[in-house]
Amino acid sequence: MKISTQGRRSPYFALLASAFFLFSGVFFVPHLGVQNDEALFASPMLPPRDWFYRIRIFHSDIALLLMSYLGTLKTLLYKLVFGWFGVSAASTRIPMLLAGAASIWLFFLLLRRLAGERAACIGCTLLAADSLFLLTTCFDWGPVALQHLLIIAGLLLAVRFYQEGRSLSLFLAFLLFGLAVWDKALALWMLSGIGIAAMLTVPRRILDTVNLRRIGIAIGGLLLGASPLLIYNLTHRFATLQENSARDFSDLQGRARLLQNTVNGQAMFGWLVEEDQDTPAPHPPSGALESLSADISSIAGHPRHSLMVYGFLLALLLAPLARGPDLRAILFALAALALAWIQMATTANAGGSVHHSILLWPLPAMVIAVSLAAATRRLGRAGLPVVLALTAILAASEALVTNEYYALMVRDGGTVPWTDAVYTLSDYLKSSHAKTVACVDWGIMDSLRLLNRGTLPLRWGGDENDPRLADLIAQPATLFLGHTAGREVFPGKTEKVTQRAAALGYKRKVLAVIGDSFGRPTFEVFSFER
Numbered sequence: 001m002k003i004s005t006q007g008r009r010s011p012y013f014a015l016l017a018s019a020f021f022l023f024s025g026v027f028f029v030p031h032l033g034v035q036n037d038e039a040l041f042a043s044p045m046l047p048p049r050d051w052f053y054r055i056r057i058f059h060s061d062i063a064l065l066l067m068s069y070l071g072t073l074k075t076l077l078y079k080l081v082f083g084w085f086g087v088s089a090a091s092t093r094i095p096m097l098l099a100g101a102a103s104i105w106l107f108f109l110l111l112r113r114l115a116g117e118r119a120a121c122i123g124c125t126l127l128a129a130d131s132l133f134l135l136t137t138c139f140d141w142g143p144v145a146l147q148h149l150l151i152i153a154g155l156l157l158a159v160r161f162y163q164e165g166r167s168l169s170l171f172l173a174f175l176l177f178g179l180a181v182w183d184k185a186l187a188l189w190m191l192s193g194i195g196i197a198a199m200l201t202v203p204r205r206i207l208d209t210v211n212l213r214r215i216g217i218a219i220g221g222l223l224l225g226a227s228p229l230l231i232y233n234l235t236h237r238f239a240t241l242q243e244n245s246a247r248d249f250s251d252l253q254g255r256a257r258l259l260q261n262t263v264n265g266q267a268m269f270g271w272l273v274e275e276d277q278d279t280p281a282p283h284p285p286s287g288a289l290e291s292l293s294a295d296i297s298s299i300a301g302h303p304r305h306s307l308m309v310y311g312f313l314l315a316l317l318l319a320p321l322a323r324g325p326d327l328r329a330i331l332f333a334l335a336a337l338a339l340a341w342i343q344m345a346t347t348a349n350a351g352g353s354v355h356h357s358i359l360l361w362p363l364p365a366m367v368i369a370v371s372l373a374a375a376t377r378r379l380g381r382a383g384l385p386v387v388l389a390l391t392a393i394l395a396a397s398e399a400l401v402t403n404e405y406y407a408l409m410v411r412d413g414g415t416v417p418w419t420d421a422v423y424t425l426s427d428y429l430k431s432s433h434a435k436t437v438a439c440v441d442w443g444i445m446d447s448l449r450l451l452n453r454g455t456l457p458l459r460w461g462g463d464e465n466d467p468r469l470a471d472l473i474a475q476p477a478t479l480f481l482g483h484t485a486g487r488e489v490f491p492g493k494t495e496k497v498t499q500r501a502a503a504l505g506y507k508r509k510v511l512a513v514i515g516d517s518f519g520r521p522t523f524e525v526f527s528f529e530r
Contacts, residue, residue, distance in 0.1 A: 014108035017128035033422035039450035046454030069185035100137035123369030131265035142355030150180035178225020193340030248348035264305035274412035280519030315371035322374035421522035435477035
């Protein structure tokens with residue numbers, strides 16, 4: 001490992017890359033409805049308050065977990081955000097874009113310490129242009145934005161400790177790793193991969209650095225950061241591990257394909273944005289930016305994937321040209337990537353979605369950046385311009401895919417979980433004066449809780465076997481919410497509740513059908529009457 005010479009211009013370049021990422025993301029903010037998992041972090045903050053695990057301190061409930069593997073770190077941060085800026089889609093999404101921009105800047109600093117200025121500039125360029133890094137950060141339903149920020153910052157501090165020997169850097173590194181584990185226990189995939197990869201690539205140097213005092217400092221920081229998750233597991237027989245460590249090897253090929261489609265950017269077409277050419281009321285471009293986006297999409301041939309997979313393969317071919325610290329950095333990133341992905345791909349009921357595979361970032365960009373930068377030092381005078389051209393081509397291909405997502409988002413809108421009809425539904429319910437609003441399908445309740453700032457009397461009403469459902473059906477002031485036929489997340493939910501009501505002597509009365517701004521009927525508001 002090496003500390004690079006401090007170039008004067010490269011930090012400005014990294015800031016420009018971070019600003020480009022933030023600027024690109026802001027345009028996506030208003031174009032999709034707030035998705036249920038995107039709003040989940042607010043459930044302990046806004047009525048009806050909900051959490052998985054809490055502790056009681058001084059007569060107050062402190063929520064520690066949203067799920068057995070998902071913590072409330074983001075919840076605590078957003079108590080400040082919402083207090084300052086109010087509750088909205090913008091105040092929900094822009095802070096995570098800022099976290100993503102900070103991650104790019106920290107990634108630059110990390111690569112500069114590991115492999116020099118060129119690798120750092122290449123790496124932050126590719127990460128800033130990455131379509132799915134941008135979209136998963138902006139909409140952060142995983143959640144993933146804080147995972148990236150905490151792990152990259154922790155790695156930077158760990159490298160700084162190794163190079164400069166500051167114990168405070170070691171403590172802070174492991175404190176951030178611990179916070180990442182509390183934020184989402186799946187961080188253990190990456191952290192274990194990083195730890196094993198470090199031991200495989202620089203074992204002697206690590207052993208020369210380690211002593212009992214430093215081990216104690218590292219463990220202390222880690223335990224402090226992860227203490228909320230640790231408290232739950234110590235009192236519940238390590239339930240997080242027991243519930244989330246089962247293995248499933250049945251779909252390795254599918255998960256490898258998912259990783260490939262995450263690298264090339266195409267994994268969320270048809271899942272995040274609609275691709276229906278029969279959209280009832282497609283939106284024409286409005287304004288210069290949307291018109292430019294549509295023109296670029298048409299001229300580029302509506303690209304659905306970038307060239308990053310080819311860039312990664314090229315980086316592997318060029319890797320033998322690297323020497324010393326560069327080669328070790330490449331091998332470290334490859335080993336960490338492989339080890340983390342193997343854990344991800346073989347975990348039952350996890351690892352099968354883009355919000356899992358993106359957790360491996362920024363390791364693919366690190367492999368490409370260090371390999372290309374090392375090649376410039378081995379290929380003579382032609383090396384630097386060729387590699388700069390390759391970097392520009394790769395980044396441009398990523399930007400074109402990002403533009404395609406934007407053009408489709410403007411034209412056809414989001415899929416059911418991301419529908420902008422949720423804003424119309426929220427406005428409708430504000431004036432309904434319902435005593436109870438019962439959600440019968442997934443994807444509605446947490447979004448409405450956030451958009452209405454906890455003012456709606458929401459509850460779950462989709463369990464046809466719940467004995468309390470009869471009381472909800474019998475109350476005239478109860479409104480039921482579901483998705484329209486053919487757009488249900490869990491098909492048949494509305495029909496099952498209707499059948500239960502019929503058995504009790506009630507029939508369904510549709511009060512309103514709420515469509516999105518593209519002409520698709522999406523939500524159904526109904527009640528029951530004798």
